[in-house]
Amino acid sequence: MADNKDAILQNDHAHILGLVNLKTWNDFYGGVYVVKRPDVQESLVDDISIRCDYNQTLIRINHAWMLRQLSERNRCTNYRFRISSLHPKNPINRANGFETRALRYMENNPESTFYYEFDDKHKKLYYLEPLTTSSKCLQCHNDEKVGGVRGGISIVHNVELFYKEREILFQQTAVVAVIFVGMLYLIYKMYALLLHRNGELTRMNETLEEKVDERTRELDSKNRYLQTILDNSPNIIIITDGEHLLKANGSFFTIFHYETLEAFRAEHDCICDFFEKVDELEYLHDKKIEGLLWPYYLISHPEIQHKVQMTIDEQIVYFSINARCLEGTCSNVLVELSDITEVELQKKSFEKLAKIDTLTGLINRFQFDVLYAHAIQNAKRYHEPLALIMFDIDFFKNINDRFGHDIGDHTLQHVAHTITQRLRSSDIFARWGGEEFMILLPKNDFDEAMTLAEDLRCAIENALFDTIGNITISFGVAVMQEGDDEALLLKRADQALYMAKEKGRNRVEFCL
Numbered sequence: 001m002a003d004n005k006d007a008i009l010q011n012d013h014a015h016i017l018g019l020v021n022l023k024t025w026n027d028f029y030g031g032v033y034v035v036k037r038p039d040v041q042e043s044l045v046d047d048i049s050i051r052c053d054y055n056q057t058l059i060r061i062n063h064a065w066m067l068r069q070l071s072e073r074n075r076c077t078n079y080r081f082r083i084s085s086l087h088p089k090n091p092i093n094r095a096n097g098f099e100t101r102a103l104r105y106m107e108n109n110p111e112s113t114f115y116y117e118f119d120d121k122h123k124k125l126y127y128l129e130p131l132t133t134s135s136k137c138l139q140c141h142n143d144e145k146v147g148g149v150r151g152g153i154s155i156v157h158n159v160e161l162f163y164k165e166r167e168i169l170f171q172q173t174a175v176v177a178v179i180f181v182g183m184l185y186l187i188y189k190m191y192a193l194l195l196h197r198n199g200e201l202t203r204m205n206e207t208l209e210e211k212v213d214e215r216t217r218e219l220d221s222k223n224r225y226l227q228t229i230l231d232n233s234p235n236i237i238i239i240t241d242g243e244h245l246l247k248a249n250g251s252f253f254t255i256f257h258y259e260t261l262e263a264f265r266a267e268h269d270c271i272c273d274f275f276e277k278v279d280e281l282e283y284l285h286d287k288k289i290e291g292l293l294w295p296y297y298l299i300s301h302p303e304i305q306h307k308v309q310m311t312i313d314e315q316i317v318y319f320s321i322n323a324r325c326l327e328g329t330c331s332n333v334l335v336e337l338s339d340i341t342e343v344e345l346q347k348k349s350f351e352k353l354a355k356i357d358t359l360t361g362l363i364n365r366f367q368f369d370v371l372y373a374h375a376i377q378n379a380k381r382y383h384e385p386l387a388l389i390m391f392d393i394d395f396f397k398n399i400n401d402r403f404g405h406d407i408g409d410h411t412l413q414h415v416a417h418t419i420t421q422r423l424r425s426s427d428i429f430a431r432w433g434g435e436e437f438m439i440l441l442p443k444n445d446f447d448e449a450m451t452l453a454e455d456l457r458c459a460i461e462n463a464l465f466d467t468i469g470n471i472t473i474s475f476g477v478a479v480m481q482e483g484d485d486e487a488l489l490l491k492r493a494d495q496a497l498y499m500a501k502e503k504g505r506n507r508v509e510f511c512l
Contacts, residue, residue, distance in 0.1 A: 005159075008159065016153050019070070032060070033059065033060050034059065079158065081155045084151055095151075098154070125156075128152045128153065130151075232250075233251060235338045238252055244270060245271055256312065270287065275294075281304065282306055283306075296330070296333070318341045320340050321338075322336055357430075360413055362430050365432055368432070372440060375442055376480070384443050387479045388493045389439040389452070390475070391453075391474060393471060395505075396408065399471070416431070419439070427439060472505060476497025476508075478512075493511070495511045
């Protein structure tokens, strides 16, 4: 049960990671505005609202309110989650018994990243990860301290009995096999003795054959019962030697659309033929890894939560995968694959939301900061030049005021597309905020950066934009110098952009 419990804990962690990423996104923008609904309870700590066109009222939803609404609208029958606190602003979020124990434990053990309890009676797993106080939390929770445990996200997860029953069944089958082998040995010894008793040889031989047949039927019955259990599992379960598929359950044939094992073997040797390359450590994609056949690599690295990606029926699906030896020599391995497609797609969706500006398709400020810091380190380590260009659209507010925000959004998209076409694949282009953009140029010196900035300025000046006609852009250029860090290089680029604005806009300026 330990392996299965670890898998459930890791799945619960993945769910909470997705929620934390969504919370981070909400924090980054200082909350999101949505249409006010009469059937949704208003926030107790945040009552900011605005009126907009079409006689609608928008209210700001902060991260805590957003997570609570998501938990109230969760339709998943396998698990439920909620946020809670020992000292909540909203009574709905007050911690229950388990959550109170978990949060007290987190306060007394700040190094802990999670807490769980397994309910043997009701077959449920209770799991909680802490939410720590950030500077933005102090807007509503001014009595908290930054870095302290403000509350947590908890998940109640139903646990099925199948895995435990299967383990018990495997043990029973092993016992029957041992008994069977022992009986065969006993029969052999008895038969050797009976050779000396001619008168009773025939009768004893018939009796022994009947006993062997009876034991064989019992073992066959046990094997059929085991196969029935395996076939009823929603997970793919196979037996393999690492190179050939030896046996499979019903879910395997249903998912891969093969009638028999022979039909599969006619086209493939191994299920690993379907594994696709993914540039992440936990994903398998080769038959041999580090000199080991893939099932034995799984067994040798239990600390990794292994996964595989496959395309079935023209759809990408994701599975968690684990393996165990069937025999002492481990010549055959039992492998189980559990479908985690929904969790993986949700995880990737949350990761994309946290990195991409949805309007322009460029990376956002959060992701740019990560890549910017990495580029600074590389430039220092390898003594390579690095340039930074900062630009914004001249008089962009007038475009919004005169033509409306839809035209303003289209203008931002047009600028992003035009600039992207003129950059190298190694250049990092990001929307910094509003009408401001950043271009990071690895291995570019001052002359190359100034030339590129002037080329981009001319491209935008000569481009024809729908509805508004022509626009201009002002550029600030800075090149990394000895002793620079992220803040100093960015400050000089910002100063150069300010100089371009002061000198009349639609120009390129630099700051040494």
